[in-house]
Amino acid sequence: MQIDLEWGAAAIEYLPSPxxxxxxxxxxxxxxxxxxxxxxxxxxxxxxxxxRASDYALDKQAxxxxxxxxxxxxxxxxxxxxxxxxxxxxxxxxNGATLSTLTGQTPTLSVCLRNAQASANWIxxxxxxxxxxxxxxxxxxxQRLRPAIEDLLGAGAVIDALSKQITxxxxxxxxxxxxxxxxQTQHQLLEIITACRSGQELVERGFPKDIHLATALNVSGQVxxxxxxxxxxxx
Numbered sequence: 001m002q003i004d005l006e007w008g009a010a011a012i013e014y015l016p017s018p019x020x021x022x023x024x025x026x027x028x029x030x031x032x033x034x035x036x037x038x039x040x041x042x043x044x045x046x047x048x049x050x051x052r053a054s055d056y057a058l059d060k061q062a063x064x065x066x067x068x069x070x071x072x073x074x075x076x077x078x079x080x081x082x083x084x085x086x087x088x089x090x091x092x093x094x095n096g097a098t099l100s101t102l103t104g105q106t107p108t109l110s111v112c113l114r115n116a117q118a119s120a121n122w123i124x125x126x127x128x129x130x131x132x133x134x135x136x137x138x139x140x141x142x143q144r145l146r147p148a149i150e151d152l153l154g155a156g157a158v159i160d161a162l163s164k165q166i167t168x169x170x171x172x173x174x175x176x177x178x179x180x181x182x183x184q185t186q187h188q189l190l191e192i193i194t195a196c197r198s199g200q201e202l203v204e205r206g207f208p209k210d211i212h213l214a215t216a217l218n219v220s221g222q223v224x225x226x227x228x229x230x231x232x233x234x235x
Contacts (some may be wrong), residue, residue, distance in 0.1 A: 156182025
């Protein structure tokens with residue numbers, strides 16, 4: 001098995017399609033998907049946050065996640081802990097959700113620190129030959145990609161888990177660098193991600209609990225697979 005790692009939408013646009021995409025958006029899309037799936041939800045990723053998202057949610061007979069909130073379903077993972085069981089949720093996001101809409105018919109997993117081991121376990125039982133790990137990163141105000149340490153660590157977590165289960169395994173230098181970064185820092189995930197730019201933005205906005213949920217390594221058994229209807233569901 002060959003594992004490559006490249007950042008953002010350009011990786012999906014310009015590189016040959018792999019057998020499997022892993023979309024990594026730790027703060028917060030992939031973590032929110034994991035929490036929602038733990039409630040039995042179906043989660044449709046969506047690009048836009050304007051009226052088109054409302055129309056899309058209506059078409060899917062789903063709840064539309066709003067701006068990050070403590071009170072109602074939103075991109076905040078903490079807000080989804082109280083999601084009604086077996087809900088249908090449309091989850092817009094400029095990063096992880098957007099990437100999820102670009103992978104076409106290629107099998108796609110949403111992976112975070114919470115479900116890195118569970119995702120690796122599932123992959124090890126399949127017959128994929130080439131995997132592309134795509135850390136989502138964040139956006140600068142002009143919409144250019146800002147690589148994000150939390151997504152590098154999330155990528156490293158699943159790559160490290162795969163490296164312990166699959167042989168032979170060939171890692172690109174980018175994938176190996178992510179794995180090594182995770183191995184060296186895995187016992188400091190909360191401290192590092194709280195201190196990084198993305199974490200500080202959440203702390204300043206009053207959402208530190210989202211960081212605690214996002215850095216809970218391998219606590220989840222959910223494997224989030226994008227199904228033929230375009231929604232993430234349990235694999």
